[in-house]
Amino acid sequence: MGGLQGKGSPVPLTAYVLIALLEAGAPADAPIVLQTTRCVLGDMTRDPYTIALKAYALALAGHPRYTAVLLQLLELAVEDDEGMYWEVQRMFYRSNSLAVETAGYAIMAMMANPERYLLDARKIVKWITTKRNGYGGFYSTQDTIVALQALASYETNTYEGKLDVVATVTSFSFRESEKVQQSQQFQQSQKLQYKRSVPTVGNLVHEFIINEDSKLLQQQVSLPDFPTYVKISMEGQGCAVMQAVLRYNVPVAEPSDAFSLKVDGDNAPGRDCARKRIRACSAYILPDGESNMAVIEVNLISGFIPVKDDLKAVVRRNPKVIKRYEVDGSKVSFYIEEFTAEEVCVAFNILREVEVENTKPGTVVVYDYYEPDFAVSTTYAFPYVEGCD
Numbered sequence: 610m611g612g613l614q615g616k617g618s619p620v621p622l623t624a625y626v627l628i629a630l631l632e633a634g635a636p637a638d639a640p641i642v643l644q645t646t647r648c649v650l651g652d653m654t655r656d657p658y659t660i661a662l663k664a665y666a667l668a669l670a671g672h673p674r675y676t677a678v679l680l681q682l683l684e685l686a687v688e689d690d691e692g693m694y695w696e697v698q699r700m701f702y703r704s705n706s707l708a709v710e711t712a713g714y715a716i717m718a719m720m721a722n723p724e725r726y727l728l729d730a731r732k733i734v735k736w737i738t739t740k741r742n743g744y745g746g747f748y749s750t751q752d753t754i755v756a757l758q759a760l761a762s763y764e765t766n767t768y769e770g771k772l773d774v775v776a777t778v779t780s781f782s783f784r785e786s787e788k789v790q791q792s793q794q795f796q797q798s799q800k801l802q803y804k805r806s807v808p809t810v811g812n813l814v815h816e817f818i819i820n821e822d823s824k825l826l827q828q829q830v831s832l833p834d835f836p837t838y839v840k841i842s843m844e845g846q847g848c849a850v851m852q853a854v855l856r857y858n859v860p861v862a863e864p865s866d867a868f869s870l871k872v873d874g875d876n877a878p879g880r881d882c883a884r885k886r887i888r889a890c891s892a893y894i895l896p897d898g899e900s901n902m903a904v905i906e907v908n909l910i911s912g913f914i915p916v917k918d919d920l921k922a923v924v925r926r927n928p929k930v931i932k933r934y935e936v937d938g939s940k941v942s943f944y945i946e947e948f949t950a951e952e953v954c955v956a957f958n959i960l961r962e963v964e965v966e967n968t969k970p971g972t973v974v975v976y977d978y979y980e981p982d983f984a985v986s987t988t989y990a991f992p993y994v995e996g997c998d
Contacts, residue, residue, distance in 0.1 A: 620652040624662035631669035646670055657685050657695035658707050661714035668721035679718055683729065692736030693729060699897075705740070706748040706980055712737045713755035716763055723766040734763050743854035745827070749979050772847035774819045779840045780832050781812040819849045867895050867983040868903070868948065872973045874989040877958070882997035885913065887989065888956040891975045893948035900948040902932075902978040905955055909939040910990070912965035919957035931955065944978075 627645040635642055649663050650672075660682045667675035686693050695715070697707040712733050719726035719733075737756055746753040815830045832839070841851060870891045877884035887907060893900040909915065920934045923943065930953055935942045943955050976984035 618652070618654070618659070620649060620654065621659050621662055623648050624659070624666045627666040628662070628669060631666070637670045637672075642670060646672060650674060655685070656697075657682060658697050658711045660685070661695070661711045661718065664718035665714045668718045675718070675721065679715075679726070682715060682718075688732065691739055692734070693732035694736045702980075704980060705982065706752045709737060709740055709747045709752040710755045713752070713759035716759035720762045720766045727767065730763060730767075734760065738850050741850075741852060743852075743856060749981055751979055770846070771821055772819060772824050772849070773821075774843060774845040774847045774849050776817040776819065776841060776843045776849065776851055778813065778815045778817070778830065779842075780834075780837045782834045782837055817849075817851070819847070824849075862984070862986065864985040865983045867893060867900065867977065868975045868985045869894050869952075870973065870975050870985045870987055872987050872989045874971070874991045876991055876994050882994060883961040884958055885961075885991050886956065886958050887971075887973075888954060889973045889975075890952045890954040891948060891985075892950055892952045894950065898949060900945075900977055900983075901980065903945045903948050904974075904976055904978055905943040905945060905953075906974040906976070907941045907943075907955075908972045908974075909941065909959055910971040911939070911968045912961050912963040913939070913959040914962045915941050916958040916960060923955045923957055927953070 623645050627642065627649060630639075630642055630645070631637070646667070649666055652659065652663065654660065660678060664675060664679045664682055667678055682695075686695055693712075695708055695711045697704045697711055699707070716730050716733050716737070719730040723730070737759070740747055740756075742748075747756050813830070813833055817828050817830075819828075839853070843849075868891050870889070872890075873888045875886045875888070877886065889905055889907060891903075891905060893903075915936060917936075920936070920941065924931050924934055930946050932944045932946055934944070941957075945953055970988040970990045972986055972988050974984060974986040
């Protein structure tokens with residue numbers, strides 16, 4: 610739940626628990642539901658995220674105040690060409706992740722009365738689909754769960770008959786020297802749109818067919834050249850989402866100023882060439898003093914594996930702060946309850962399992978679980994030891 614934003618108030622967490630109870634089938638007149646509802650109604654916040662949680666909770670409970678809370682939320686909405694959304698401001702930053710969550714809860718609250726709020730919900734759906742990343746999710750695990758639940762609820766409540774859409778993507782190279790030739794090719798390609806996919810040199814004509822049989826399938830096609838001019842045309846009946854994804858590498862990602870990070874790689878005492886030690890320390894340095902749950906992610910140098918007993922000891926020494934660890938291949942992740950200005954350190958040994966030549970340095974990344982844009986990373990290597998390959 611958004612890192613339990615609103616830590617100074619019990620209302621966001623209370624509303625979240627109320628939602629969980631009602632979604633799990635608790636009766637609206639159960640004592641615990643009535644008590645938590647009273648707590649939620651007593652809150653006078655102007656925070657869109659909290660109001661959206663309240664609106665959805667009250668909608669699930671069938672409470673008569675649900676409409677008034679939803680109208681309060683709509684008064685705070687921003688509407689532009691992308692649709693309808695809310696700017697969720699935290700103390701020192703604007704949260705993209707919480708904006709997606711807020712929109713998701715707003716959609717689900719509106720679906721308690723879809724006839725009345727259909728147009729507003731459609732605007733929010735339009736906006737939220739523009740925030741998807743290239744893998745189908747959003748900014749974090751939590752906002753992705755809420756957004757997908759909201760989109761599923763919208764689809765369930767606004768079914769308008771069978772889906773039958775054909776989307777045709779036509780592309781041709783944008784190189785200056787080929788403009789005249791490709792203009793002719795483009796005109797010719799228009800005559801070939803009855804085919805499923807027609808590639809030419811640097812060009813493409815491709816049809817996406819979306820119907821009741823294929824609507825749950827992700828369909829994709831790669832453009833044969835870049836930069837390129839792309840034209841999209843659609844015909845038929847129904848609603849579908851089309852997304853263009855461009856991926857590229859950057860030499861060094863821009864670090865966030867939310868965390869500090871220090872990493873040391875060292876050799877084991879003596880002449881043990883196969884044993885190394887990694888120590889990573891991080892702290893939260895923004896003025897509000899506390900992070901959400903965060904992750905220290907250690908990517909090991911090729912050929913090494915962690916010593917499991919050391920990982921267990923890291924958690925055992927500081928269980929209130931370091932909640933657990935995970936090992937996924939050559940990646941070790943430590944989940945931190947929250948960072949403060951006081952450094953949190955993890956240190957463990959690794960063993961060389963396989964000899965690998967010309968290895969690259971390892972990396973350590975610290976990021977906010979609910980705000981992945983808050984991330985900092987650095988590389989590490991081990992000092993040279995004579996006689997060790």
